[in-house]
């Protein structure tokens with residue numbers, strides 16, 4: 420079973436992930452990132468790559484998809500917190516979405532493409 424991250428590992432690896440948009444989840448030892456893609460097709464292509472990487476690593480995200488938006492959290496259930504498995508997968512996932520907009524305000528309402536279109540018309 421994977422061990423919880425040591426303080427040293429957190430200090431060396433979390434800042435780089437924070438720089439790319441991963442944020443701590445309140446009340447939980449987990450990290451979360453939200454991407455906004457230009458289309459559902461791009462979001463789904465990203466999710467397909469994430470799914471394959473997750474299955475290969477036998478380590479799976481908690482995530483949701485709303486049209487062109489993907490909201491994904493990582494933690495290790497068996498260790499009840501962050502392990503190297505989460506950080507390794509997060510770094511891999513970052514390579515799958517180079518062009519997407521990263522949402523940094525996790526508390527703000529977020530409009531998907533159809534809601535944006537409805538607002539304009």
Ligand SMILES: C[C@H](O)[C@H](O)[C@H]1CNC2=NC(N)=NC(=O)C2=N1
Nearest residue numbers: 477478479480494495496497498
């Ligand atoms: C049986 C299987 O190895 C475990 O359930 C794995 C699968 N995927 C997992 N994914 C995550 N995120 N945490 C886990 O503890 C975990 N455990």
